[in-house]
Amino acid sequence: MRVGLIGTGRISDIYLKTCARFPELTIAACGSLNAEESRAKAEAYGIPKTGTPDEIIADPQIDCILNLTIPAAHAEISLKALNAGKHVYSEKPFATTVADGQRILDLAEAKGLKVGNAPDTFLGGRWQTVRKLIDQGVIGKPTGVMAFVGTHGVERHHPNPDFYYQTGGGPLLDLGPYYLTAMVFLLGPIRRVSGMARRTFDRRMIENGPRYGEWMPVEVDTHSQSMIEFSSGAIGSMTMSFDVWDSETPRFEIYGEDGTICIPDPDPVHGANIFQGPVWYRTRAQSRWEFQPRPTGRDDWLVADNTHGFNEDSRGLGLLDLAYAVRDDRPPRASGALAQHILTVMAGIETSAAEHRFVDIDCTCPVPAMLPEGFPASENTSYKDIEHAS
Ligand SMILES: NC(=O)c1ccc[n+]([C@@H]2O[C@H](COP(=O)([O-])OP(=O)(O)OC[C@H]3O[C@@H](n4cnc5c(N)ncnc54)[C@H](O)[C@@H]3O)[C@@H](O)[C@H]2O)c1
Known part of the structure; x- marks a missing residue:
């Protein structure tokens, strides 16, 4: 092509x-x-x-x-x-x-x-492995999911970060697609959402590159929290923020009737937006996580039974x-149909935050x-x- x-x-x-x-x-x-x-x-x-x-x-x-x-x-x-x-x-x-x-x-x-x-990214080895575990029934019927990204935005590393703070930017539209796409790939389409959001700073300073010291106006909310209901009946929560300095909150977990899958990540920015990384799970039959001990560095990230390719940025x-x-x-x-579903979900989260109500997602x-x-x-x-x- x-x-x-x-x-x-x-x-x-x-x-x-x-x-x-x-x-x-x-x-x-x-x-x-x-x-x-x-x-x-x-x-x-x-x-x-x-x-x-x-x-x-x-x-x-x-x-x-x-x-x-x-x-x-x-x-x-x-x-x-x-x-x-x-x-x-x-x-x-x-x-x-x-x-x-x-x-x-x-x-x-x-x-x-x-x-x-x-x-x-959901085509990467890590996410294909998670899907395989779910399809194999390792954690039973999925019942819930949580996703969290807490960063302090992009003005410390992107030389032209303006668009992240203009209409069409913000943590929900920028990072939400990775997490929501992974959720839909793993748990199926979403039928209902709610959200709350805030904007902590009205302007932010570029802190790298040739434009260092320049101030940018912030047009969008920069701290978003949402609740998500899947057509399957599973429910989830998601936090996407450019207003958090640091956190030890897990990045992405899936809960099932018979176990939990954890997609851990030592780097707060890179949870679902990378192709590779470890996958842990614990079932009713186990007393601790599979794939322990906790990996110590990026070289240790490939999990034992990840037989899929694309374990690098692809x-x-x-x-x-x-x-x-x-x-x-x-x-x-x-x-495009998947992307439009995700866009509709994000718009629904924004509408919910603005109108203080649950929003039904009218596309799948x-x-x-x-x-x-x-x-x-x-x-x-x-x-x-x-x-x-x-
Ligand atoms: N930078 C990242 O780490 C990153 C990661 C994943 C996804 N993305 C996504 O990739 C996209 C681009 O991000 P980026 O960081 O490369 O941005 P950038 O500002 O570095 O580059 C944007 C490019 O688009 C061009 N452009 C802008 N408006 C245009 C127009 N109207 N017509 C034609 N060309 C136009 C610019 O000239 C420039 O070449 C965004 O949607 C962003 O969300 C970026």
């Missing part, structure tokens, strides 16, 4: 590294609002062409647009790409409003094109799966299947030999 990359900022490096691992994906051109930045990226990664976003979207040689722009631009770029007949894979959130997300889905449907969306894996989805005419695992989504063992080789390697449709 020939891919045109739009948005050559911070997150693009890991996508470009992942795509370079897979012959199925060719980054044919890249562009952004910053031509110099895009030229440097093209040179660093051997991308043959750069252009303006409109030129890349109009390029007949390109099959799919990889949309790594800032959240406020996601819908505009995705809609333009679909109108030009291209498949789309976008960073999260899917859009900044549910209505825009629905526009993207409707246009893709009308045009017969595929839409995929980050996060694809952002872009969802795009690879989308390439196979195009070939086989099936929905991608990290699908297919729960993605696990990656087959040995993916992508197991997806029929003859793909590379198939003459491209265009």
Whole structure:
């Protein structure tokens, strides 16, 4: 699949590294609002062409647009790409409003094109292992889940952190997709939510890079708490915050009738937004966690029976799966429908906080299947030999 990359900022490096691992994906051109930045990226990664976003979207040689722009631009770029007949894979959130997300889905449907969306972390070895444990019934019927991220925002490490504090940003829309997508992958769709939220600071200072000392206005809530009810009857809670200096609260746990799965993480920022890491579980029959003793460092993270691949940052894996989805005419695992469900859930949490009421979630989504063992080789390697449709 020939891919045109739009948005050559911070997150693009890991996508470009992942795509370079897979012959199925060719980054044919890249562009952004910053031509110099895009030229440097093209040179660093051997991308043959750069252009303006409109030129890349109009390029007949390109099959799919990889949309790594800032959240406020996601819908505009995705809609333009679909109108030009291209498949789309976008960073999260899917859009900044549910209505825009629905526009993207409707246009893709009308045009017969595929839409995929980050996060694809749930395709990583850690989350595939958790799903396998649940499907095998190790903890019995899941009854609850809790997720927690307490950070003090991104202004200490992101050189241009403004968008995190503008409409479309904030911890719920920025980090919520990782945790909620993992929850839906593991426990199924969500049917009802409630939330509370606050904004602790009205402005924040950039504390790194060339813009050090510059103040940014904060347009969004930066501490969000929510309650979640799944269609299965399981219930959960989720805290996503940019206002917490530190915490020892567990990052992600799943409770079942017969046991608990814990997805521990020594790093408060990286719970569900990484592909790899240990998985602990304890059942009725055990007196302590499996996979003890507690890992001491990142090198110890792979759990004994994690037979799945992608135990490293593999952002872009969802795009690879989308390439196979195009070939086989099936929905991608990290699908637009899943992303729209997650966006609707997050909008519901915001509505609940604003209106002080429970909110029913009026859309659902297919729960993605696990990656087959040995993916992508197991997806029929003859793909590379198939003459491209265009
Ligand atoms: N930085 C991270 O650690 C990280 C991690 C995971 C996901 N993400 C997501 O990736 C996306 C991009 O984040 P980033 O950190 O790379 O941002 P960034 O600010 O570093 O880069 C954004 C890029 O998008 C381009 N852009 C912005 N508006 C555009 C428009 N209207 N048309 C065309 N191009 C436009 C900019 O020129 C720039 O190249 C966001 O949705 C973010 O949530 C970022």
